[in-house]
Amino acid sequence: MNADFLRLAAPTRRAWVELDRAALAHNVEALRWVLPSGCRLMPAVKANAYGHGAAPIARELRRLGVDAFCVACAQEGVELRKAGIWGEILILGYTSPADFPLLRRWRLTQAVVDAAYAEVLARYGRTLRVHIKVDTGMHRLGLPCQDVEGIARLYACKTLKVTGIFTHLCTDDTDIVPDRAFAQRQIAAFDEVCRALEARGVRVKGRHLQSSTGILRHYGLACDYARPGIALYGLLSDTDATTRYGAGLRPVLALKCRVAAVRALAPGEGAGYGLAYRTETPARLAVLTIGYADGVPRALSSGAGSVLLHGQRAAIAGRICMDQLLVDVTELPDVRAGDIATLIGRDGAQTITACEMAAWAGTISNEILSRLGSRLERLVL
Numbered sequence: 599m600n601a602d603f604l605r606l607a608a609p610t611r612r613a614w615v616e617l618d619r620a621a622l623a624h625n626v627e628a629l630r631w632v633l634p635s636g637c638r639l640m641p642a643v644k645a646n647a648y649g650h651g652a653a654p655i656a657r658e659l660r661r662l663g664v665d666a667f668c669v670a671c672a673q674e675g676v677e678l679r680k681a682g683i684w685g686e687i688l689i690l691g692y693t694s695p696a697d698f699p700l701l702r703r704w705r706l707t708q709a710v711v712d713a714a715y716a717e718v719l720a721r722y723g724r725t726l727r728v729h730i731k732v733d734t735g736m737h738r739l740g741l742p743c744q745d746v747e748g749i750a751r752l753y754a755c756k757t758l759k760v761t762g763i764f765t766h767l768c769t770d771d772t773d774i775v776p777d778r779a780f781a782q783r784q785i786a787a788f789d790e791v792c793r794a795l796e797a798r799g800v801r802v803k804g805r806h807l808q809s810s811t812g813i814l815r816h817y818g819l820a821c822d823y824a825r826p827g828i829a830l831y832g833l834l835s836d837t838d839a840t841t842r843y844g845a846g847l848r849p850v851l852a853l854k855c856r857v858a859a860v861r862a863l864a865p866g867e868g869a870g871y872g873l874a875y876r877t878e879t880p881a882r883l884a885v886l887t888i889g890y891a892d893g894v895p896r897a898l899s900s901g902a903g904s905v906l907l908h909g910q911r912a913a914i915a916g917r918i919c920m921d922q923l924l925v926d927v928t929e930l931p932d933v934r935a936g937d938i939a940t941l942i943g944r945d946g947a948q949t950i951t952a953c954e955m956a957a958w959a960g961t962i963s964n965e966i967l968s969r970l971g972s973r974l975e976r977l978v979l
């Protein structure tokens with residue numbers, strides 16, 4: 599589907615996300631290729647599939663043979679079920695006991711976030727499906743890896759159906775020696791827990807520990823699942839990591855909007871809130887139909903960021919508004935109302951990646967994508 603078709607098909611659409619189905623399929627294949635056979639994908643589709651749209655992404659993944667997913671909270675799991683997504687859905691974070699009925703009603707699998715929470719889960723009285731989270735050093739969630747006794751007890755608990763066990767690596771973002779050593783210690787600690795459980799006669803299944811960088815850095819780890827998030831969407835957290843470890847991936851998402859109007863400014867005039875944009879020469883500004891409520895960071899104001907128009911970069915002018923922003927098109931005389939602007943994605947020879955936008959805003963691509971607003975329409979192309 600090309601831009602002209604979109605223009606005809608949806609003349610009223612103000613701002614939207616385009617999802618590249620072929621890119622998603624490519625990334626799934628690329629990650630499967632890296633993982634040892636027998637290790638299945640359990641993609642992270644939390645936070646509305648990193649802003650891509652949980653339902654369309656999960657549906658595509660189902661079509662590609664993915665049958666397990668992870669989300670952050672029960673509500674996200676319920677939404678996937680309501681969208682017709684079957685298979686395993688693991689809730690990675692805390693679920694309030696008040697929501698335990700949802701776990702059973704929608705057949706969701708809950709992470710056991712620590713020993714006290716395990717007791718709360720067990721006391722619910724009806725069988726719940728769980729994966730045990732093991733803390734191997736991140737100190738966020740999980741039972742301490744030293745507590746083999748406590749972890750083994752969960753397998754013996756009648757009201758817990760333990761279908762998996764996992765941990766999370768927390769130093770895979772850098773190449774520095776202490777970080778690499780720490781990741782190796784986490785992997786060894788997890789392995790050790792699984793062995794100790796098996797030595798006690800526990801049948802350990804459903805092991806997983808790798809997120810995106812973990813998959814790309816630690817080839818051949820013998821696990822049952824891997825939990826890619828950002829890599830599945832075709833990039834890593836920043837440009838450097840993407841170039842080094844994710845070069846074969848293809849970005850799935852493009853973010854686009856329209857030109858609402860073009861204004862001519864005379865020398866000495868200003869524009870936008872606080873008149874933060876000022877010109878000493880004749881200038882032309884395009885008003886775009888997207889703002890910070892849609893997820894464009896306000897930190898990109900006053901030239902910190904650019905957009906693509908007619909295959910060229912146009913700098914953001916003045917302060918980004920909630921629903922609109924201005925760009926300087928003085929050098930692009932053909933820009934007209936109704937034209938399409940690309941905030942993330944390709945236009946002609948130019949591309950802006952989520953990583954590049956993230957660098958402008960002083961953050962990582964994960965945050966840029968996961969904060970894309972709910973009023974953006976999601977189109978699967």
Ligand SMILES: *Cc1c(COP(=O)(O)O)cnc(C)c1O
Binds near residue numbers: 766808810825828
């Ligand atoms: C979000 C998350 C992931 C996916 O992380 P990426 O870095 O995006 O691949 C995996 N595991 C856990 C526990 C997570 O919270």
